Amino acid sequence: MEAVPSAPQPHRPVLYQETIEYLAPKSLGRYLDCTAGAGGHSFGILEASSPHGQLIAIDLDPTAIQLTTENLSPFGERAIIVHDSYLNAARILQQKGWDKVDGIVLDLGVSSMQLDQIERGFSFRTEAPLDMRFDPTQGQTAADLVNNLGEKELADLIWRYGDERFSRRIARRIVQKRPILTTTQLAEAVRSAIGGAHSKIDPATRTFQAIRIAVNDELRTIEKAIPSLIELLNPEGRLAIISFHSLEDRLVKQAFRKESSDCICPPEQPVCNCGHVASIRVLTPRPISPSELEIEENPRARSAKLRVAEKN
Numbered sequence: 001m002e003a004v005p006s007a008p009q010p011h012r013p014v015l016y017q018e019t020i021e022y023l024a025p026k027s028l029g030r031y032l033d034c035t036a037g038a039g040g041h042s043f044g045i046l047e048a049s050s051p052h053g054q055l056i057a058i059d060l061d062p063t064a065i066q067l068t069t070e071n072l073s074p075f076g077e078r079a080i081i082v083h084d085s086y087l088n089a090a091r092i093l094q095q096k097g098w099d100k101v102d103g104i105v106l107d108l109g110v111s112s113m114q115l116d117q118i119e120r121g122f123s124f125r126t127e128a129p130l131d132m133r134f135d136p137t138q139g140q141t142a143a144d145l146v147n148n149l150g151e152k153e154l155a156d157l158i159w160r161y162g163d164e165r166f167s168r169r170i171a172r173r174i175v176q177k178r179p180i181l182t183t184t185q186l187a188e189a190v191r192s193a194i195g196g197a198h199s200k201i202d203p204a205t206r207t208f209q210a211i212r213i214a215v216n217d218e219l220r221t222i223e224k225a226i227p228s229l230i231e232l233l234n235p236e237g238r239l240a241i242i243s244f245h246s247l248e249d250r251l252v253k254q255a256f257r258k259e260s261s262d263c264i265c266p267p268e269q270p271v272c273n274c275g276h277v278a279s280i281r282v283l284t285p286r287p288i289s290p291s292e293l294e295i296e297e298n299p300r301a302r303s304a305k306l307r308v309a310e311k312n
């Protein structure tokens, strides 16, 4: 007899209903949640694929793994939880004896849970060590980057990953104020570099986003992972990706465009010789945004965008 969920569902994640509807989970289906977080999307997939659907949930964050394990416990062996990067999804599936899956969800970026865990150093609102790693057990911290990069490298990073027009001024001030060891020290350095009120959002927002993206190598990971995740889908299997800012969404859009095209030759080339074959069909010509109601209930959802593709 299959375990029937008896625990309350964890807090509903962003674009929950839309994601589950697009994935249309079925019993006997196999699914992959690349960014488990608190296990909200995983819960929905397992619930909708009852009684036999199975799911592998991956996350880099040990705290997320602990929470997902608790939240998915009502599903017993139908849920397999793995502490790793989704970049290693192919190996993880192989180790679990799985070949392909029928649906994959990727809910990018930082979770509310991580933002609210002060000691993780993701938020500029409270004093904490400057860390920002999704996996605090390995890799360079934000403090390592901020204190060791050259001024030009720092400015380029803040420009590229933060879309920050004052990147040079900010980098100069950071270098002057080193060592910078806490979130508030970094936020104050940024604010003092920009001076005055240039917009409604906190001046530190874009720099924090940039440093976080760099610490976790987020954009390169997304770019590398999408083609290999498509490989893992059964025919008609679906890949649903939720992004939170234009840098992520642009990468998803470009990858979907490329993988859904029969020709990727440069436009100036008169005859196609690339031999590329479309592997997916895009189901969302324009990205899906959260409803007014969802934004009202969860203002952090306002910039989320969902794109979905189906394997040919």
Ligand SMILES: C[S@@+](CC[C@H](N)C(=O)[O-])C[C@H]1O[C@@H](n2cnc3c(N)ncnc32)[C@H](O)[C@@H]1O
Binding pocket: 013, 034, 035, 036, 037, 038, 039, 040, 041, 042, 058, 059, 060, 061, 064, 084, 085, 086, 087, 107, 108, 109, 110, 111, 112, 134, 221
């Ligand atoms: C927005 S949250 C996901 C929330 C989740 N959908 C839920 O229902 O609770 C993003 C999660 O992705 C994780 N993450 C980020 N990069 C990752 C990677 N390369 N591999 C695995 N997990 C990653 C983060 O640690 C974070 O928990």
